[in-house]
Amino acid sequence: MTDPRPDGLTPSQTVGPFFAYVLTPAAYDTPVLFEADIATPDAPGERIRIEGYVLDGDGEPIVDAMLEIWGADGEGRYPGAAAEEPGRNAAFRGFGRTEVDSNGFFAFTTVKPGPVPGPDGAMQAPHVSLGVFARGLLKRLSTRIYFEGEPGNEADPILSLVPSDRRRTLVAPRTTRGADAVYTFTLRLQGEDETVFFAV
Amino acid sequence: MAVRYDDASLAAHPPSLAPDYASTRRRAPSQPLIIIPHTLSELTGPVYGHETVRPGDDDLTRQHAGEPLGERIIVTGRVLDEDGRPVPHTLVEVWQANAAGRYIHVRDQHPAPLDPNFSGAGRVVTDAEGRYRFTTVKPGAYPWRNHPNAWRPAHIHFSLFGPSFLTRLVTQMYFPGDPLFAYDPIFNSIPDPRARDRLVSRFDMDTTAPEWALGYVFDIVLRGRDATPTEEPHDD
Ligand SMILES: [Fe+2]
Numbered sequence: 001m002t003d004p005r006p007d008g009l010t011p012s013q014t015v016g017p018f019f020a021y022v023l024t025p026a027a028y029d030t031p032v033l034f035e036a037d038i039a040t041p042d043a044p045g046e047r048i049r050i051e052g053y054v055l056d057g058d059g060e061p062i063v064d065a066m067l068e069i070w071g072a073d074g075e076g077r078y079p080g081a082a083a084e085e086p087g088r089n090a091a092f093r094g095f096g097r098t099e100v101d102s103n104g105f106f107a108f109t110t111v112k113p114g115p116v117p118g119p120d121g122a123m124q125a126p127h128v129s130l131g132v133f134a135r136g137l138l139k140r141l142s143t144r145i146y147f148e149g150e151p152g153n154e155a156d157p158i159l160s161l162v163p164s165d166r167r168r169t170l171v172a173p174r175t176t177r178g179a180d181a182v183y184t185f186t187l188r189l190q191g192e193d194e195t196v197f198f199a200v
Numbered sequence: 201m202a203v204r205y206d207d208a209s210l211a212a213h214p215p216s217l218a219p220d221y222a223s224t225r226r227r228a229p230s231q232p233l234i235i236i237p238h239t240l241s242e243l244t245g246p247v248y249g250h251e252t253v254r255p256g257d258d259d260l261t262r263q264h265a266g267e268p269l270g271e272r273i274i275v276t277g278r279v280l281d282e283d284g285r286p287v288p289h290t291l292v293e294v295w296q297a298n299a300a301g302r303y304i305h306v307r308d309q310h311p312a313p314l315d316p317n318f319s320g321a322g323r324v325v326t327d328a329e330g331r332y333r334f335t336t337v338k339p340g341a342y343p344w345r346n347h348p349n350a351w352r353p354a355h356i357h358f359s360l361f362g363p364s365f366l367t368r369l370v371t372q373m374y375f376p377g378d379p380l381f382a383y384d385p386i387f388n389s390i391p392d393p394r395a396r397d398r399l400v401s402r403f404d405m406d407t408t409a410p411e412w413a414l415g416y417v418f419d420i421v422l423r424g425r426d427a428t429p430t431e432e433p434h435d436d
Contacts, residue, residue, distance in 0.1 A: 005284050006421045009212040010398055011390045013372040014221075016357060018305035022295040022321035023359060028304070030321045033252050033291075057226040064307075070246060070365045078244040095246030119237045129241050129365055136223025138214035138389050140368060144241075158236050166231075189227050199207070199233035200242050200366045 012139035017064045019133075024066060024099040034097035037109040038069075043092035045074015045111030048181045050128065050145060050172065053104045057190030061104025064135050069096045069108055069145075071128035076114030112147060112181075118157045125152030125159065132187060141197045145185050146171045162196050169195045205238060205366075205424060209282055212398075214389035221385040222346050238366065245364035249289040250325050257323040260296075260336040268318035270299025270337030272413040275373070275401065279330045279360065282424040286330030287367075293359040294322045294334065301340030301354075310342050335413060341380060353380035353387060362422040373418045374400045 021028040039047050050069070054062040071094055072078045079094040092111070100106045110128070118124035125146055132141040146153055148171055153159060159167055172183035187195050217228035236242075261268055275294075279287040297303045297320060300312040304319055320339070324332045339354050355372040362368065374387065378400075381387055390396040398421070407415025 006280055006282060006419070007398065008395060008421065009209045009282060009423065010369065010371055010420045011395045012213045012369060013357075013386060013389075013399065014223075015359075015370045016372075018297075018303040018308055019295060019357065019359075021304055021319065022293050022323070025321070027306070028321075029319065031254070033248070033323075057230070060226075062227065068368070070241070070244075072241075078240060080244055080247055093246060095248075116240050118239050124239060124241070127241065131365075131368060133370055134227065136221070136225075136227035138216060138218060138221070138224060138386070140370065141216075141229065158239070161234055161236055190230050194229055194231050196231070197229050197233050199210070199235045200238065 014135060014138050015066060015133040017135040019066060020099055024097060034068075034095065036096055036098035036107060038093060038096040039109050039111050040091040040093075042090060043073045043111045045114065046181060047109065048112045048183055049107055049109050049177075050183045050185055051105070051107035052172075052185040052187060054100050054106065054132065054134070054187045055104065055189065059188075059191070061100075062134055062189070063100060063102050063104050065100045065104070065106075066133045067098055067100070067106050067108075068131040068133075069110065069128050070094055070131075071110060072113040072116050074111045074114050076116045078116070115152055120157075122155070122157045123152060125150050125156040127156075127158075130185075132189070141189070142200045143187075143195055143197050144170055145183070147183055148172060148174045158198075166196050169193060209423070212390070212392060212395040214391070218385060218389035220347075221389055224389075242366045243364050245367065246361060248291040248361060252291050253323045253325050258334040260318065260320060260322045260334065263319055263321075264317040266317040268298060268315045268337050270315075270318075270340075272335065273338050274333065274335050274407055274409060274413045274415045275356065275418060276331065276333035276407055276415065277401075277418040277420060279326050279332065279362070279420045279422065281362070281367075281422050286326070286328070287362050287422055288326055288328045288330055290326050290361050290363070292324050292326065292332050294324070294336075294356055296320045296336065296339040296356040297342055299337045299340050301342035303342075312340070312342070338375070338414075341378075346385060351380050351383070353378040353384050358420065360420060360422065367422045369420070369422055371420070372399060375416065376400055376403055
């Protein structure tokens with residue numbers, strides 16, 4: 001059933017500074033629905049940590065941002081899209097949410113996605129979609145985290161749309177810390193080395 | 201072919217930079233957004249439905265030992281997409297100040313009383329027709345430091361998923377006739393007054409429960425689900 005075509009989209013408004021007690025309520029009584037660690041045991045793929053800071057146009061940390069990620073599993077399957085293969089990555093939800101801490105720092109633990117299909121039959125390099133919400137952001141900022149050293153980065157159809165001198169803002173350098181693979185992704189919302197954001 | 205939804209409707213959203221809302225000045229990107237085709241990464245999305253809510257999450261007046269102070273209200277509406285299709289079984293997260301205009305958030309310093317019987321956090325899931333409904337108290341206006349004597353109109357924050365990562369929406373619902381609208385740079389960041397009005401709920405006598413609570417209706421329109429590269433352009 002379809003209603004008459006509505007007048008238009010409901011406009012976005014800022015998440016404001018006071019979202020934590022429902023959206024990221026670890027410090028409150030509200031049950032936590034969404035976590036920063038989404039690497040379920042059944043998800044194929046390398047366990048990785050993605051961490052960094054969220055900075056404003058003065059390079060100052062933003063201390064009241066919320067970040068959300070959406071990514072495929074290590075075999076390039078998005079949850080839901082994999083529903084036809086019961087038993088495979090059933091627990092992996094692909095979606096994570098966290099708030100930054102009082103230093104503007106965030107960290108996710110997930111699996112490194114495999115390549116996923118892109119436009120016109122091209123494959124996309126492994127990437128995680130990222131949404132940024134904060135006081136002062138009237139609408140979500142959308143970007144993507146790519147991974148240093150991936151052979152597909154060069155030909156990735158989305159990265160190719162980004163001016164070459166700005167692509168590096170989307171490609172997270174890899175380090176290891178003990179046994180952990182750590183990718184660092186710094187979000188600079190404005191100014192020098194400003195992170196590339198997408199209209200989606 | 202590369203799929204991309206018609207994005208003319210995105211003009212309903214505020215720009216990233218709205219200088220009257222001071223916090224946008226150092227947080228809005230200065231570079232233009234880069235338009236990308238909608239791939240599987242945008243067209244899929246997390247699915248959270250009934251398993252995420254507990255009984256009582258939809259009644260913010262019954263989450264504590266006693267009842268909160270304030271004007272009890274029922275808020276209901278439908279979540280639709282741009283083509284008028286209901287968005288069923290999708291999670292809606294809501295949060296708000298109490299009747300005195302105070303949030304329980306640790307950083308809220310407004311010298312208005314906390315209400316021990318009110319947290320202001322709710323979760324509901326839309327039904328098969330996209331309908332949601334929750335009970336709460338009407339939030340109070342509250343001051344903020346954006347400009348001298350700045351006050352936010354009373355509002356309830358909404359967070360919705362919809363069927364894909366690109367349908368994600370965070371917004372605020374307002375109440376009809378609020379005298380603070382004209383002074384609020386967040387509300388007025390929306391360029392089109394008709395789009396702005398879509399954030400104002402409507403008082404509804406049919407929703408109003410006799411001897412119990414006033415009713416407000418707030419419908420929410422998310423981006424369309426279907427790729428429309430072959431469809432005729434809409435002439436509205
Ligand atoms: Fe608010």
